[in-house]
Amino acid sequence: MENPIIQFISSYIELTPQEIDIVNEQNQIKAFKKGTVLLTEGAYAKECYFILKGCVRSYYLIDGEERTTEFYTENQGINPVSYLTKQPSEYYLACEEDCEVALSSAERSRVLIEKVPKLEALIMQMSSQLLVQNQVSFDSFKNLSPEMRYLKLLETRPDLFNRVPLQHIATYLGITPVSLSRMRKRIKVKR
Amino acid sequence: MENPIIQFISSYIELTPQEIDIVNEQNQIKAFKKGTVLLTEGAYAKECYFILKGCVRSYYLIDGEERTTEFYTENQGINPVSYLTKQPSEYYLACEEDCEVALSSAERSRVLIEKVPKLEALIMQMSSQLLVQNQVSFDSFKNLSPEMRYLKLLETRPDLFNRVPLQHIATYLGITPVSLSRMRKRIKVKR
DNA sequence: GGCAAAAATTAACAAAAGATAATTAATCAG
DNA sequence: CTGATTAATTATCTTTTGTTAATTTTTGCC
Numbered sequence: 083m084e085n086p087i088i089q090f091i092s093s094y095i096e097l098t099p100q101e102i103d104i105v106n107e108q109n110q111i112k113a114f115k116k117g118t119v120l121l122t123e124g125a126y127a128k129e130c131y132f133i134l135k136g137c138v139r140s141y142y143l144i145d146g147e148e149r150t151t152e153f154y155t156e157n158q159g160i161n162p163v164s165y166l167t168k169q170p171s172e173y174y175l176a177c178e179e180d181c182e183v184a185l186s187s188a189e190r191s192r193v194l195i196e197k198v199p200k201l202e203a204l205i206m207q208m209s210s211q212l213l214v215q216n217q218v219s220f221d222s223f224k225n226l227s228p229e230m231r232y233l234k235l236l237e238t239r240p241d242l243f244n245r246v247p248l249q250h251i252a253t254y255l256g257i258t259p260v261s262l263s264r265m266r267k268r269i270k271v272k273r
Numbered sequence: 274m275e276n277p278i279i280q281f282i283s284s285y286i287e288l289t290p291q292e293i294d295i296v297n298e299q300n301q302i303k304a305f306k307k308g309t310v311l312l313t314e315g316a317y318a319k320e321c322y323f324i325l326k327g328c329v330r331s332y333y334l335i336d337g338e339e340r341t342t343e344f345y346t347e348n349q350g351i352n353p354v355s356y357l358t359k360q361p362s363e364y365y366l367a368c369e370e371d372c373e374v375a376l377s378s379a380e381r382s383r384v385l386i387e388k389v390p391k392l393e394a395l396i397m398q399m400s401s402q403l404l405v406q407n408q409v410s411f412d413s414f415k416n417l418s419p420e421m422r423y424l425k426l427l428e429t430r431p432d433l434f435n436r437v438p439l440q441h442i443a444t445y446l447g448i449t450p451v452s453l454s455r456m457r458k459r460i461k462v463k464r
Numbered sequence: 465g466g467c468a469a470a471a472a473t474t475a476a477c478a479a480a481a482g483a484t485a486a487t488t489a490a491t492c493a494g
Numbered sequence: 495c496t497g498a499t500t501a502a503t504t505a506t507c508t509t510t511t512g513t514t515a516a517t518t519t520t521t522g523c524c
Contacts, residue, residue: 142412142416144416149415149416151411161404163405163408163409166401166404167405172412206397206400209397209404210357213352213357213400213403213404213407214354214358216404216411217354217407218354220342220407220410220411220414221342223411223415224340224414224447225333225335227482227510228510228511229510247470247471247472249472256415257511257512258511258512258513259472259473260472260473260474260511260512260513261510261511261512262472263473263474264473264474264510264511265510266473267473267474268510418480419480419481420480438500438501440501440502448481448482449481449482449483450501450503451484451503451504452480452482453502454502455480457503458503458504459480
């Protein structure tokens with residue numbers, strides 16, 4: 083059975099057996115226990131991630147409160163802003179479940195692209211795709227009410243509700259946990 | 274006096290006179306009157322833009338209401354989602370002022386990169402920068418209240434308030450024009 | 465299994481936003 | 495300059511969210 087990264091790459095471009103070996107060589111996989119903090123506010127992100135298994139949450143700490151901005155799950159990549167800008171991170175990354183994560187660094191990405199040049203096109207494509215996704219998400223967030231955001235999340239990522247505490251989903255939706263709880267009750271009564 | 278695109282590129286990488294000529298050749302500049310719609314919902318964006326002068330607004334039409342998602346002004350690039358995905362656009366692009374805009378297309382970008390390969394690195398860098406900006410904007414939007422978003426916009430882009438109607442700023446901030454008007458009054462009274 | 469900690473819900477009240485309608489102000493074309 | 499159109503404000507009322515605190519439920523650990 084092939085590893086998930088090769089599977090992922092192969093769904094975009096064809097890799098020769100030699101190239102698969104190279105990718106696997108450059109590949110570092112680590113396991114993290116639930117609760118592990120991968121990145122802290124103020125720290126410099128030295129690595130980017132690709133989730134093989136589990137769930138990682140990004141959040142800001144504002145007035146002592148955690149404000150969730152994203153949940154990353156299987157087959158999602160994390161390019162911390164701090165990793166891209168080389169500035170101290172403004173947010174945290176923490177494992178919400180036991181995780182298996184593939185790690186890469188600027189240095190290792192460089193080597194990998196050097197050895198398998200056609201990966202560069204894929205990376206550019208993914209980067210553009212990431213931008214699109216982010217933009218679409220932002221637009222959708224702005225265009226929807228909290229209640230519609232909640233209902234949409236229920237449809238698009240129902241698994242999240244069994245994987246992370248509701249309070250984190252609340253701040254992800256841009257509301258307080260109390261408000262989410264109230265909203266859920268309201269919705270139940272409606273039908 | 275050099276044209277703004279050359280100036281812009283030169284602030285990142287060094288261009289030889291020959292390269293400047295090539296860039297200028299591939300460069301198409303158009304003027305649009307205020308009110309011109311550059312992209313319509315359902316249409317396929319064939320071009321991307323770089324604003325030399327003026328202001329372009331992106332907005333969705335939802336239940337007959339315009340919901341502004343971005344204001345693009347001088348030295349900002351516009352990569353419509355539709356341009357990147359080759360899918361019909363979900364939003365509109367319209368000139369809020371008389372504009373001067375540099376246009377590019379997939380074909381022309383390809384030729385340009387072929388002739389000036391070092392531009393590819395710049396484009397990748399800008400793409401990554403765009404992703405960062407978008408992510409930071411989204412996070413900030415989610416972490417701030419409408420009032421704080423308004424105050425922040427006043428600080429970071431005060432020019433907008435003299436360039437576009439408040440109603441569009443309102444939907445950009447994620448609230449209704451009526452609510453913005455009320456908020457402005459509230460803030461005045463406070464001090 | 466039972467205890468402690470964390471999470472979720474509920475209640476009550478204040479603050480802000482949405483909706484609708486009416487009024488005032490500003491803009492623009494002839 | 496003026497009338498017409500568009501934008502902005504104000505008022506009123508409803509709905510939703512924020513805040514704080516108390517209570518119930520769930521989770522995790524020994």
